[in-house]
Amino acid sequence: MPMPGSTAIRLALLCLAFTGCTQPAAAPAKRYVLRIAVTDPYLKATYSQLSDISIEDVTPAGASVLTVMNLQRGIIDVSVALADAAYLGYTGQLEEAPGPFDQLRGMAVLDLNTLHLLVGANTHIHSIDQLKGRHVALGPTGSSGAVIAETLLKANGLTVAGVRGERVSHLEAVERLATRDFDAAFVIQIPGNGPVMQATRGGARLLDVDGPLIEEIRQHRPYLRRTLIPKGVYPGQDKPIRTIGVDRVLICRADVPEGIVYRLLDAYFSARPEGTPPADLERAPATPLPLHPGAARYYRQRELSR
Known part of the structure; x- marks a missing residue:
C-alpha cells in the first residue's frame, strides 16, 4: 500500500539527516611548507603570519654561494643572497659549482x-x-x-x-x-x-x-x-x-607556486616598518635574476594601484 505523500517526505528527510551525520568530516586545508634560509627576523616574522604556510628553517643562512647552490638543489625554497653570487650562479660562472643554476628566480632587491x-x-x-x-x-x-x-x-x-x-x-x-x-x-x-x-x-x-x-x-x-x-x-x-x-636580494626557486610568492611579497611590503629594507622601493624589482612570475605580478599590480 503506497504511503501518503507527507509521510514519504518525512522519511526522505530523515534518511538525508542520518546520511549527513555519517559523512566523514572535511579534511583540513593543506598547509604549504616553505623551506627558508634567512637571518632577517622581520622576514621570518612576516612570513609566519600567513596562516596556511608553514615556515621551516632547514639550513643556516649567510653564505651566498652555498645559498644559491642549496636553492638549485631544492634543499631550500626562499633565501637571501648577494646579487653577485646569484648572478654568477644563474649564468654558470661560479667556480665552486658547475652551472647554470636554472632554478633561481628573483623576488626583491633589499639593501646594499x-x-x-x-x-x-x-x-x-x-x-x-x-x-x-x-x-x-x-x-x-x-x-x-x-x-x-x-x-x-x-x-x-x-x-x-x-x-x-x-x-x-x-x-x-x-x-x-x-x-x-x-x-x-x-x-x-x-x-x-x-x-x-x-x-x-x-x-x-x-x-x-x-x-x-x-x-x-x-x-x-x-x-x-x-x-x-x-x-x-x-x-x-x-x-x-x-x-x-x-x-642583498630575496630569491626563490622557480617551482614555488606563483600565488605563494605573490603573497610573501605582499605580506612583506604591506607590514614593513619604516627603516626596513628595501629603502628604495623603485629598485626592488631590479634583481640580477629573472623575476619569479609571482613577483612580476606583484610589482605590476602595485604599479597599477598607484
Whole structure:
C-alpha cells in the first residue's frame, strides 16, 4: 500500500539527516611548507603570519654561494643572497659549482652590503697590493664576500697562497686581527655595526678599495657597485672610505607556486616598518635574476594601484 505523500517526505528527510551525520568530516586545508634560509627576523616574522604556510628553517643562512647552490638543489625554497653570487650562479660562472643554476628566480632587491678592508692597528699596509706575504682573512667559506676578496687580489696581481689567505667567519677574522694573527681582513656587511665596529674599536684601520682596477672588475662583475662609507661611521675613521658594495636580494626557486610568492611579497611590503629594507622601493624589482612570475605580478599590480 503506497504511503501518503507527507509521510514519504518525512522519511526522505530523515534518511538525508542520518546520511549527513555519517559523512566523514572535511579534511583540513593543506598547509604549504616553505623551506627558508634567512637571518632577517622581520622576514621570518612576516612570513609566519600567513596562516596556511608553514615556515621551516632547514639550513643556516649567510653564505651566498652555498645559498644559491642549496636553492638549485631544492634543499631550500626562499633565501637571501648577494646579487653577485646569484648572478654568477644563474649564468654558470661560479667556480665552486658547475652551472647554470636554472632554478633561481628573483623576488626583491633589499639593501646594499658594503665591503670593508680592515688592517691591523700596527701594520703599515695602505693598499691591497701591499698584502703580499701577509696573513689575510678572506671571508666565510661559501660566501660571496670571499669570492669578491679573491677577485680583488687577482686584479692586483696577488694569489690566495701569496697572501696566506684563510676563509673564516667575520667574527673570527676580527678577533684574530686584534691578536695580530691576521694582518688584514675582508668583511662584507651593512656599515655601522657588527664585526667591523668591534675591530675599529680595537684600533683596526679601514682602507679604500678604489682605483681604475675597480672599473675593470665591474666589466665582468656588473653587480659590484661603487659606494662610500661616510666619515665617522666607525671609531677613528676621520675620512670617508671609498669601496665597493653588492646588493642583498630575496630569491626563490622557480617551482614555488606563483600565488605563494605573490603573497610573501605582499605580506612583506604591506607590514614593513619604516627603516626596513628595501629603502628604495623603485629598485626592488631590479634583481640580477629573472623575476619569479609571482613577483612580476606583484610589482605590476602595485604599479597599477598607484
